Amino acid sequence: MQRLVISALSGGLFGAGLLVSGMTNTTKVQGWLDVFGAWDPTLAFVLGGAILPMMVAWHLTTKRATSLVGQPFPSKPDPRLGHNLIIGSVLFGAGWGLVGLCPGPAIASLSWGGTGGITFILAMIGGMLLAPTLRLRIDRLAAT
Amino acid sequence: MIQTDWIWGLVGGLMIGTSAAIFLLGNGRIMGASGIIGGLVDRSGLGDWADRVAFLAALVVVPALMLPLYTVEVSTNITSNLGLVIAGGLLVGIGTRLANGCTSGHGVCGISRFSLRGIVATVFYLLAGGIAMVLFRHVLGVI
Numbered sequence: 001m002q003r004l005v006i007s008a009l010s011g012g013l014f015g016a017g018l019l020v021s022g023m024t025n026t027t028k029v030q031g032w033l034d035v036f037g038a039w040d041p042t043l044a045f046v047l048g049g050a051i052l053p054m055m056v057a058w059h060l061t062t063k064r065a066t067s068l069v070g071q072p073f074p075s076k077p078d079p080r081l082g083h084n085l086i087i088g089s090v091l092f093g094a095g096w097g098l099v100g101l102c103p104g105p106a107i108a109s110l111s112w113g114g115t116g117g118i119t120f121i122l123a124m125i126g127g128m129l130l131a132p133t134l135r136l137r138i139d140r141l142a143a144t
Numbered sequence: 145m146i147q148t149d150w151i152w153g154l155v156g157g158l159m160i161g162t163s164a165a166i167f168l169l170g171n172g173r174i175m176g177a178s179g180i181i182g183g184l185v186d187r188s189g190l191g192d193w194a195d196r197v198a199f200l201a202a203l204v205v206v207p208a209l210m211l212p213l214y215t216v217e218v219s220t221n222i223t224s225n226l227g228l229v230i231a232g233g234l235l236v237g238i239g240t241r242l243a244n245g246c247t248s249g250h251g252v253c254g255i256s257r258f259s260l261r262g263i264v265a266t267v268f269y270l271l272a273g274g275i276a277m278v279l280f281r282h283v284l285g286v287i
Contacts, residue, residue, distance in 0.1 A: 006170035011199035012206035013163035014175065014248075019207040019218070021156020022149060033273040036282055042153040045145055049157020049167045049249060050164065053232030055257035056163035061176055074174050077259030088243025089250070089265040093272025095235025098287060099279060101220070102238060102247045104177035106233075107200060107221045111208035116222040120233040121211045127237020128178075128185040 003069050004008040015108040024109040026100025032096050083142050084135060164252050171195065176249025177203075178240035186241070223287060239269075 008130030022028040022042055061073040096102050099120060106113070106121050113120075160229045165180040167175035173195075180196050181191020189196060211218055223229060243265050245254065250269075254262015 001183075001194050003192075004172055006166060007195040007198040008202040010163045010167040010170070010175060011202035013158055013159055014177075014199075014212060015203040015205075015207040016154045017156045017159030017161075017163060018172040019156070019210055020159060020238075021153050023156065024207070024218075024220055026223070028149070029203065030277060030281075030287070032279060033270070034156040035276040036278060040149075042149050045150045045153035046157035047247075048162065048253040049160035051256045052156060053161035053165045054168070054252055057161040060169060060181040064169075067168070068170045069172065071172030073168070073172050074247065077254070077257060077261060081261060081264055084242045085261055085265055086268055087243070088239045088241065089238070089268035090272040091235045091270030092239025092243060092246060095237075095239060096247075096269060097273035097276030098235065099223060099232030101232070102177070102236060103150055103169050103181055103222075104203070104246070104248050107177065107181065107203050108207050112202045112211060112218055113222065116224065116226070116229050117220055118223065119226055119229045120236075123230045123233025124237035125181075125185050126238075128182045128241050129237075130234075130237045131182075131238050131241035132186055134238060138242070 006068065014104065017050075018105050018110075024105040024113075029100040029105075030097065031103075033100075078130045085139060087138060161252060161256075165250065168253070174249055174253045176253060177247050177248040178236075179244070179249055182237075182241050199210075211286070225286070228287065243269075 001036035016022050023046055028040055028042050031038060066072055101120055103124065106117065106124060109117055110121065167173055179189070181197055184193060184196050241252040243250065245262070245265060249263040250265035255266060
């Protein structure tokens with residue numbers, strides 16, 4: 001039960017933050033990516049503002065043995081990069097630029113995003129279903 | 145950019161970071177939107193499906209409840225070109241799962257712990273997004 005409350009608190013505050021920051025507005029996201037157009041620096045403030053509390057949170061994980069529900073904290077970040085990290089990030093960035101939505105804001109705007117928003121979510125789910133097969137193919141190519 | 149937009153960006157950003165901090169310190173998990181959704185989609189994260197559903201349900205409901213607070217119309221301003229929407233959605237779905245993270249997981253949670261993977265992923269998706277804008281807005285003129 002405690003886990004569910006924490007998950008809902010986190011998801012709700014995440015959604016509220018995405019709306020308040022303007023990140024559910026594709027114009028602002030594309031405005032940030034469009035360095036050669038009417039550049040909009042808002043996203044830098046959003047990312048900067050989001051990183052600050054998380055730096056404190058990561059520091060606190062070193063002071064405690066487990067999380068509130070008794071779960072161990074995530075292990076140290078993996079230093080290996082790997083081809084899938086690069087290929088995936090490039091594909092993600094291209095899609096993000098094309099439409100101006102990433103996964104969080106796409107879900108957060110579900111109630112007012114209309115047909116376009118729902119279509120985006122369905123296509124994203126389709127892509128997520130295709131990803132494991134694609135990953136196998138890429139890994140096989142990389143191994144040869 | 146409207147003059148006060150950066151303040152709202154910073155306030156919203158602090159809220160996003162705090163939500164990730166609650167998830168980390170509370171549940172011991174990294175708050176990555178694509179991972180939380182993707183684990184349900186490809187069934188790799190069914191072990192804690194209830195946490196994921198609770199997170200996603202609140203993610204939809206809370207901003208919906210906040211809409212009446214706005215005096216101006218809130219819109220995603222998403223393109224009406226459904227072909228673009230589908231292409232973008234597919235790329236975001238495939239890309240975030242291959243890379244194991246998106247703006248929240250790699251960007252917010254990764255950079256804040258100085259993770260090399262998070263920083264490298266963020267550099268590449270920002271670059272790819274910028275190139276997509278140049279190509280599709282300034283060269284081809286479709287967005």
